[in-house]
Amino acid sequence: MSAKTLTTDSVVITEPKYPRSIPFIIGNEAAERFSFYGMRSILATFLVAQFFNPSLSPALQAVAEAKANQSTHFFVTLAYTMPFIGGLVADWFTGKYKIILYISILYCFGHLCLALFDTNLDGFTIGLVLIAVGAGGIKSCVSANVGDQFDKTNQALMSKVYGWFYFSINAGSVVSTVLIPWVYANYGAQWAFGIPGILMALATLIFFLGRKKYVKVPPGGINKNNFVFISVYALFNLGKKLKGQSWLDVSKGKFNPAKVEGVKAVYRVMSVFIFAPIFWAMWDQNLSEWVLQAEKLDRHISLGFIDFTVLPGQVQTANPIFLLSFIPLFTYFVYPWFDKIGIKTTPLRRFGAGLALTALSFVIIALIQMRVDLGEHPSVWWQILAYVVLSAAEVLVSITGLEYAYTRAPKSMKSTMSAIWLLTVAAGNLFVALINGSIANGGFFSKFTGANFYWMFVGICAVFLVAFIIISPRLKERSYIDEPEDDSEIIAETNNL
Structure with a gap:
């Protein structure tokens, strides 16, 4: 039930109710953002100190910092490229629930690699790739999944829920960027990367526990009437464009x-x-x-x-x-x-x-x-x-x-x-x-x-x-x-x- 009905002498009032799945979604998001921003808060400094200039040589510091920044920005590049791919896969093949759950498990293995391979650059890099794929792969699906939980009886509550959703993002970010650098300074890299991993495992568990309460929108199959297909078709058929037409108008005969x-x-x-x-x-x-x-x-x-x-x-x-x-x-x-x-x-x-x-x-x-x-x-x-x-x-x-x-x-x-x-x-x-x-x-x-x-x-x-x-x-x-x-x-x- 999404709403309850209150009856007075002359008026029937329907009071909307929050979807039962919302606490699981918000709890999942807070823990996931803690894990992501927590590991990222120490990433550049850790790479310099552990791998690129462990001797703290002033002569090597500029190059070491450049290498650390290069790795960090490549990590973010992959993390923000994946939402486009994750969204397509969810919409066409898997639905949002499956891709969030399965990629979250991959995400957890990424954090595990960071904690286990804190002295092995190759293993650590694999962990970064897994986290980037995980964080990016679910990014376009999680916020859309919030909207899927509402119907006409309770859509008036959607803006409030999104407010709490984005609050959970910033709360996870603030807490982790205060706590994890302190853990790194006092207890070392394994704990500093391990705690975000534990939080990601918790995020995955929270999401799984709500599995029977989610509204799950099924995948719609490949829809060729989209940006990619239309653009590619127009590019390969530019010769058919008539004078005065947009280059995309040649697609109107097929799409x-x-x-x-x-x-x-x-x-x-x-x-x-x-x-x-x-x-x-x-x-x-x-x-x-x-x-x-x-x-x-x-x-x-x-x-x-x-x-x-x-x-x-x-x-x-x-x-x-x-x-x-x-x-x-x-x-x-x-x-x-x-x-x-x-x-x-x-x-x-x-x-x-x-x-x-x-x-x-x-x-x-x-x-x-x-x-x-x-x-x-x-x-x-x-x-x-x-x-x-x-x-x-x-x-x-x-x-x-x-x-x-x-x-x-x-x-x-x-x-x-x-x-x-x-x-x-x-x-x-x-x-x-x-x-x-x-x-x-x-x-x-x-x-x-x-x-x-x-x-x-x-x-x-x-x-x-x-x-x-x-x-x-x-x-x-x-x-x-x-x-x-x-x-x-x-x-x-x-x-x-």
Whole structure:
């Protein structure tokens, strides 16, 4: 039963009930995010200390850090490429429940490898690959599985449940990034990687225990009316395109015309998303490059009655804390204030402002690094200031990007757009991984070390920002909220299901 009926003398009131599966889904997500962010909080520092520069030789440190950052960003690249594949497999072949359960088991073996092979780089790398496949493979399915649990009788409760769902993500992140670096410093790598593994095993068990309570949407089989099939067909049939036609119009003879129009909308959104990888290339450095920089800072914090030294991996906790604070601040105060003074905060303007703040956060980091390069130990408060700016940029770029993807894509393409948004994270991390690989191997980018590394990203981001300012006013947009699909589009879409 999803609802209960209350009867009064003259009125019948139906009170919605939460799906019985929700506690299992939220508990699973909190434990899984703890495991992922916990191991990642110490990954870069561990790789340097254990494998790439165990002797702590100053002469090897720059190359060792580049190798560690390369490995970390390749790991994230794989983790954010897999959601696209995991989503397709779930929708076409397995359904969400099976892929979440089976890949979670694989995920657990990945954590086991990290704990067992903390002195064996090959075994440790296998563990990273398994975790990336696991975390990425279930990422596109878990949040969608939340929505599957609701029907018409209780859909009014969905927004509250998603609120708790995302709270569990940030709660798991904050707790793990405080606890795991402390465990690593006091009890060593096996415990520091073992505890996230235990939490992932717990996450899998929690999910399994709810198996009889889930609403399980069966797979729909291969649906050829999708982004990939339509795009590939159009590319191989460009010669059939008539004058004045879009290159995708040649697909209308073979595929549902409404779906083809949806794919066009996807490409319009992608013209904005091409600017997102530089943001993620820079944002994800706060979990690797910035952590390594924090090792060289004065991390002593004194706030009157509070006096302690924060660990390098714990500094990154600032990001989710500031992010949770800034989301309501921007939503209820900053955006309305700009709208009130006549500066409309459109998604594209927010996105551009976010890129500018991302560059500014790296200016702060570069200035810190200049002092570090001189042998100084600046206060960690300067890096926390950079986290403040970067977290504000995240609100403007990441949350706006998700909103833009949702409102600018038709119903049939919303999942596709979410997957493509995650691919921009993978693309950004791949870019940073390749740069770090070049530094480690003495290639072209080897001259960009120390502060020059961060100034290089400031310059690249500035180029992207200028290009965005020039291109964004010329982008063709259609909001499917303000301009819903007409009846013919919806009928064509329904007939194709």
